[in-house]
Structures are given as structure tokens and as C-alpha cells.
Amino acid sequence: xxxxxLYWRNKRLVVLVLFLAxxxxxxxxxxxxxxxxxxxEPRQYLKDVVVDVNIRRCLKWRSCRPSNGWTxxxxxxxxxxxxxxxxxxxxxxxxxxxxxxxxxxxxxxxSATPIYALDEEWIRTKTGGLFLWKRxxxxxxxxxxxxxxxxxxxxxxxxxxxxxxxxKWYFQEQELxxxxxxxxxxxxxxxxxxxxxxxxxEEQSNEFNQARQEGRLVLNNDKVRIMQISDLHFTxxxxxxxxxxxxxxxxxxxxxxxxxxxxxxxxxxxxxxxIDFAGCDDYKSAILKALAxxxxxxxxxxxxxxxxxxxxxxxxxxxxxxxxxxxxxxxLPGSYNTIPEKDMHGLSNYHISVVRxxxxxxxxxxxxxxxxxxxxxxxQVNYLYRLNQNVGQDVAKLLLFHYxxxxxxxxxxxxxxxxxxxxxxxxxxANNKIRDDIVSCGYHVIAVGHEHENDACILxxxxxxxxxxxxxxxxLCYSGVTGDTSKTxxxxxxxxxxxxxxxDFATKKLITWKRNEKSGLGFDYQIIKxxxxx
Numbered sequence: 001x002x003x004x005x006l007y008w009r010n011k012r013l014v015v016l017v018l019f020l021a022x023x024x025x026x027x028x029x030x031x032x033x034x035x036x037x038x039x040x041e042p043r044q045y046l047k048d049v050v051v052d053v054n055i056r057r058c059l060k061w062r063s064c065r066p067s068n069g070w071t072x073x074x075x076x077x078x079x080x081x082x083x084x085x086x087x088x089x090x091x092x093x094x095x096x097x098x099x100x101x102x103x104x105x106x107x108x109x110x111s112a113t114p115i116y117a118l119d120e121e122w123i124r125t126k127t128g129g130l131f132l133w134k135r136x137x138x139x140x141x142x143x144x145x146x147x148x149x150x151x152x153x154x155x156x157x158x159x160x161x162x163x164x165x166x167x168k169w170y171f172q173e174q175e176l177x178x179x180x181x182x183x184x185x186x187x188x189x190x191x192x193x194x195x196x197x198x199x200x201x202e203e204q205s206n207e208f209n210q211a212r213q214e215g216r217l218v219l220n221n222d223k224v225r226i227m228q229i230s231d232l233h234f235t236x237x238x239x240x241x242x243x244x245x246x247x248x249x250x251x252x253x254x255x256x257x258x259x260x261x262x263x264x265x266x267x268x269x270x271x272x273x274x275i276d277f278a279g280c281d282d283y284k285s286a287i288l289k290a291l292a293x294x295x296x297x298x299x300x301x302x303x304x305x306x307x308x309x310x311x312x313x314x315x316x317x318x319x320x321x322x323x324x325x326x327x328x329x330x331x332l333p334g335s336y337n338t339i340p341e342k343d344m345h346g347l348s349n350y351h352i353s354v355v356r357x358x359x360x361x362x363x364x365x366x367x368x369x370x371x372x373x374x375x376x377x378x379x380q381v382n383y384l385y386r387l388n389q390n391v392g393q394d395v396a397k398l399l400l401f402h403y404x405x406x407x408x409x410x411x412x413x414x415x416x417x418x419x420x421x422x423x424x425x426x427x428x429x430a431n432n433k434i435r436d437d438i439v440s441c442g443y444h445v446i447a448v449g450h451e452h453e454n455d456a457c458i459l460x461x462x463x464x465x466x467x468x469x470x471x472x473x474x475x476l477c478y479s480g481v482t483g484d485t486s487k488t489x490x491x492x493x494x495x496x497x498x499x500x501x502x503x504d505f506a507t508k509k510l511i512t513w514k515r516n517e518k519s520g521l522g523f524d525y526q527i528i529k530x531x532x533x534x
Contacts, residue, residue, distance in 0.1 A: 045191055046198055048095035050105045050150040051136075056090045057128035070094050075155045080281055083181040087128060093153060098195055102139055104149035106192070109133040111177040129179040148192035156187045157282035159238035161250045164189045164288050165296035166333055168201070184236050184281045212336050215350065217267060217300060220357045222505040224364050225264055228400065229256065229498045230271040230449025232483035233308060234290040235279035240485050249289060251484035255496055255517045257293035262520070263500060267336075267352070268294050269368060271449040271479060272306025272402030273486075277321075284328050295333060302336040303329050304348040304368045306402040306450065318372075322347045344379035346370025351387050356505065363505045364396040367443075371403035375429040381437045388441040394531050396503035396510045397443045403428060404448045407435045407460050408476050417526050418456030418478070418514070421490050435460070438474065444510055444529040445475040447499065452488050455480030455497045455514060457526060475528050480514060501528075508532035 055077075058064030066072040070092035077089040109115065111131050114124075122133045137147050148168075156162060156171075162185075164171035170192055175185035193201055211218065232252055239248045259265075275286045294301050305322060312318040323339060326347060330337040336352060347370055354364040367387060369380050384399075391397070406428050438446065439462075457477040480497030481488065488494045496517040503510045508531040513522045 045152040046193060046202055047097065048151070049098045049101050049195075050093050050095050050152070051101055051103055052094040053105055053108050053132065053134060053150075053153070054092040054094070054125075055110070055127040055130050055132055056092050057087050057130075058090070059086060060088050064088065064090065066090075066092055073153050073155055075282070077155065077176070077178060077186060078180060079155075080157050080182045080184050080186065081180050082183045085180050089128065089130065089178075091153060091155065093150075098198075103136045104139075104144070104147070105134060106137050106147055106149055107135040108150075108188075109172075110188070112179040113177060145195045148194045148197075150190045150192055152191045154189045154284070156189055156285040156288065157182075157184045158187065158236045158285040158289060159185060161238050161248070161253070162187065162236070162285055162289055163253075163292040165292045166191075166288075167298070168193050168197075208334075212338065215336075215352050217336075217352050217354045218357050219266055219354060219363075222356065222363070224354045224396075224503050224505075225266050226366065226398070226501045227259065227263065227265045227268045227498060228271060228447055228449075228479045228501065229268065229482040230402070230479040231273040231306070231452055231481045231486050232270075232290050233273055233276045233486045234286045234483065235276050235485070236281045236286050236289075237279070247485040249483070249485060251517070252482060252496070253289070253293055255484070256482070256498070257296075258520055259498060259515050260293055260297050260299065262515070265299055265500075266354075267366070268299055268301040269366065269400050269447075270301065270303040271368075271400050271447065272304055272371075273308040273449065273483075274303060274306075276308050276485075277311040278308070283325060287325075287328060287332075291332065298334060300334045300336055302350055302352065302366075302368055304350075304401055305346070305370055305372065319347065344383055345375070345377040346372035346380070349380060349383060354503075361505075362392060362395050364398065364503050365391055367397075367399050369399070369401040371401040371448075373429060374403045374427055376401065376405065376434055377430070381434055384438065384441045384443075391442065394505070394508055396529070396531065397441070398445050398447060398501060399438060399443045400447045402448060403450050404476075404478075405430050405434065405446070406432055408448065408458070408478075410458055410460060410476075414461075415459035416456050418524050419454060419480075420456040420458070421453040421494075422451040435474070436462070436472075439472045443474060445477055445501070445512070447477045447479060447501070449479050449481075451478060452481035452486050453491050453494050454478040455499070455524075457512065457524075457528075477512060480516075484517075 056067060073091040112129060114131055115133060118133055122135050125132045137144055168191055169189050171189045172187050234249050239246045274290050275283055277283055280286045310318060310321045312321050326337055326339050329335055330339055349370050350368045352366045353362055356363055369376055404426055406426055409426055455478050457475050459473060460476050461473040479499045482496055482498050484496060497514045499514050501512045510528040512528055513525040515522050
């Protein structure tokens with residue numbers, strides 16, 4: 001009889017454990033994915049100061065609105081949790097206009113265990129197993145005007161190579177000590193600006209935003225140098241290992257940084273596949289890491305999409321995801337990206353007019369298109385015609401996008417500078433007539449990415465059928481693959497490269513060359529066009 005009772009008692013215990021495990025699984029799977037709101041521009045953060053920070057804990061199956069008077073930081077602390085928990089955790093900020101503040105939050109720290117090394121200035125609170133340490137400065141302090149005060153906080157996710165090089169942002173490299181496990185380390189990054197710095201930061205932001213809205217880049221010399229990078233394929237992981245070989249995003253960061261140190265670059269154009277969205281736990285952190293050397297050196301940049309940036313194909317979610325990514329990219333310092341109305345094919349369609357400061361003369365026109373669904377369509381061609389209605393003959397014209405057009409597969413004999421290893425059939429849906437439209441608009445070069453093992457420039461010449469006389473021509477240039485973690489198929493030992501374009505307005509020469517990762521030297525120098533001969 002005793003054995004029977006023990007049997008049924010153990011059986012009930014097993015059933016109870018299985019039921020609880022099943023219930024927790026349902027709770028975990030039923031959690032809705034956070035909907036990302038549009039990122040704000042830095043000047044929007046400066047309207048208020050943060051006067052307090054709080055941790056809010058909620059049961060997973062219940063709605064969890066921010067506390068009254070508090071603003072929730074985008075993304076939760078437990079968003080990347082890999083452990084079983086009944087709760088979710090959020091960070092909340094209390095923000096007020098600086099004129100109404102009686103204090104400002106200047107620092108905070110979070111841990112699952114007490115921190116004893118902090119001095120008496122720190123105030124400790126505890127919520128759901130998390131210790132929150134905070135440090136303030138009162139408005140009565142003589143240092144209140146000059147002390148950097150927190151304006152906003154971001155939750156980032158990344159391994160030991162994660163970086164946030166934005167000016168005025170303070171990145172906590174130390175991984176957060178949380179009461180649950182995470183798939184990837186979690187970090188805080190805080191925007192801190194003192195009241196005395198605020199006006200200058202706002203003026204600089206307003207000045208840049210005006211230039212961005214006008215699509216103008218003003219330079220104080222006769223040369224413009226543009227760096228094209230493509231196919232970085234960044235993720236949140238420190239390395240990707242296959243067999244004995246380990247590839248790292250940090251190698252790409254060092255490569256880009258070394259070129260920026262060697263070349264006086266005025267603008268960086270990223271022609272797609274900046275990140276691998278499918279391999280990202282947090283795309284914002286991957287973008288920050290990928291752009292770290294560019295943002296750190298305060299070089300203006302502009303980005304257009306490749307397929308891997310969204311990992312969405314022919315989906316209703318594609319435009320929504322692209323808007324989310326563009327929203328974040330456009331909020332970064334130096335970004336010429338905006339979130340346009342969808343009045344043409346794709347979303348990342350832009351132009352930048354490079355202007356000489358001394359006399360406001362236009363030196364170059366850069367047009368960046370979105371090759372969504374592997375094509376450039378008529379709406380974008382109409383955009384090109386509108387842009388080029390009143391452009392002078394001495395203006396260098398460059399057209400850049402991600403996916404190559406069919407003309408990037410020339411036949412017969414053609415002039416070639418560089419490596420041309422991938423020659424399989426292109427699956428582009430673009431109309432072949434688009435090539436003639438591009439040339440009619442006066443573009444001297446079309447620059448693309450996508451094909452990792454091609455870094456050549458190909459001269460495409462269209463001849464008159466009667467006498468075989470050249471009618472028009474355009475250079476078709478690949479950037480080569482920039483990312484260390486980018487896959488190669490035909491030639492596994494492909495060197496990572498990037499491309500430089502330079503237009504000298506005094507000599508009217510448009511030239512290009514490349515730099516590779518191993519030697520760090522420029523090579524394959526060539527003239528694209530001598531506009532003095534036009």
C-alpha cells in the first residue's frame with residue numbers, strides 16, 4: 001500500500017512539473033515582439049533633462065505600460081533573455097524641461113548584486129532582484145551648468161567588439177549584471193550634454209539638418225573624395241568560425257579605420273548589406289558597430305539598402321522594416337539619410353550635391369538609389385532626369401546602388417581594370433533601356449556592390465550600328481567586398497577591398513582607385529572621365 005501511495009504521489013509531481021514547464025513555454029512563446037518606434041534626432045533629446053531612472057518589472061503575460069510621468073527606454077532588459085522567467089524588465093526615465101528641473105541625473109549603474117565600491121553620493125534602490133545605483137546633481141550646485149547631464153539612454157546588445165563612438169554618448173563597456181541569462185551581453189549607452197554645451201550642440205545639429213534636407217555637402221577646397229564600402233554583413237557576434245578559420249567584424253573596423261586615416265575622405269557611401277539582419281539579435285547595435293570608425297571621425301555618410309539589411313523579400317513587412325532601420329540610421333550623427341515618403345521604387349533614394357564653399361559652384365552630383373527587388377525602375381529613372389535638368393557640364397556625376405544591372409555582364413571585347421570573377425547570370429529585373437537613360441542623364445560611373453568577388457571597373461561602350469563609332473560610354477565599377485565576415489564562393493582567399501572616387505574640380509579629372517586590407521595601399525588607379533574634354 002505504501003508503494004502505491006508513493007507511486008501516485010510521484011506521478012502527480014511529474015504531471016505538475018510537466019504542466020508548469022508547458023505553461024512557461026506558452027508564456028514565453030506568446031510574448032509579442034516589441035514594435036520599434038521611430039528614433040529621434042539628437043536635438044529632440046536636448047529639450048529635456050533626465051532627473052531620474054527606474055526599473056519596472058512586470059509579469060510576462062500582462063500588459064506593462066510605463067509608470068505615470070515616466071518614459072520607457074526602447075527595448076527591454078529581458079528582451080534577449082535565454083532563461084525561464086515569469087517577469088520582464090524595462091528601464092524608465094523621468095524627463096522634464098531644464099528650466100523646471102531641480103536636479104539632473106548624471107550617472108547610474110545596474111547590477112544583480114550589491115556594489116560596495118561606490119561612494120556616498122550614490123543612491124541605491126532595488127526592484128525585483130536588481131540593484132539600481134544613481135547619482136544626481138542639484139540645480140543649486142555651482143557645477144550644474146557645466147556638468148554633463150543624461151538626456152537619453154539606449155539599451156544595446158553586443159559582444160566584446162561592440163562600440164558606440166557617437167559624440168557625447170557614454171558607452172558602458174562592462175556587461176550588465178542581470179538576474180537572468182541573456183543570449184548576448186547587454187549594455188547601456190547614455191547621451192550626456194551639459195546645459196552650457198546645449199546651445200552649441202543644437203546649432204550644429206540644426207546646421208547639418210538644413211544641409212541634409214537640401215542634399216548639399218559644402219567643401220572648402222577644389223577636390224571631393226568619396227569612399228564606397230559595401231557588403232560588410234555585420235552581426236552582434238564577436239566572431240564567426242567555420243572549421244579552423246574565424247572571421248571577425250573587428251577586422252573590418254580596423255580596415256575601414258586605417259583607410260580613413262590614410263585618405264582625406266569627405267563622404268562615405270555604403271552601397272548595401274551593412275548588416276546581416278537574420279544574424280542580428282539587435283540591429284541597432286550592429287549598425288553602431290559597423291559605422292563606429294566613420295562616426296568617430298565625424299565623416300558624413302549615406303546608406304542604401306541591400307537584401308541582407310532587411311532579410312525580407314516580397315513581403316508586406318519589407319517597407320516597415322526598412323523604415324525602422326532608416327529611422328535609426330538617420331538619427332546618427334553625420335547621416336545624410338532621411339525617411340522619405342514612398343513616392344518611387346524602394347525607400348533609400350537620395351542625392352547629394354557637392355558644392356565649393358568659396359563660390360557655391362557645384363562640383364559633383366552623387367545619386368544613391370534603392371535596388372529593391374533587384375531592379376531600378378521607371379520612377380527612379382524619372383527622378384534621375386529631374387535631378388539633371390540644370391546640372392553643368394563640368395560636374396562629375398556618380399550613381400551608386402547595391403545590385404548590379406544586366407549591363408554589368410558585358411559581351412565581346414571590353415576594357416577592364418581589376419578582378420572580375422563572378423560572371424554568372426544576373427537575376428536583375430531592370431529594363432535594359434535604363435542604361436541609356438542613365439547615360440542620357442550624363443552619369444560618368446555606376447558603382448555597385450553585391451558581388452563579393454568582383455572589384456573591377458568595366459567600360460561599357462555603345463556604338464553606332466552603321467560605322468561602329470562609339471556613341472556613348474559609362475564606367476561600371478564594383479566596390480569589392482569590405483566585410484571580413486562576408487561569404488565568398490568562387491575565390492575563398494578574396495582580399496577585402498573598398499573603392500575611392502576623387503574629382504578634382506581644378507583639373508576636371510574624375511579618378512578612382514581601391515585599397516585592400518592586407519597591404520593597405522592604393523592600387524588600380526584609373527581615370528574615369530576628363531571633363532575638360534567635354
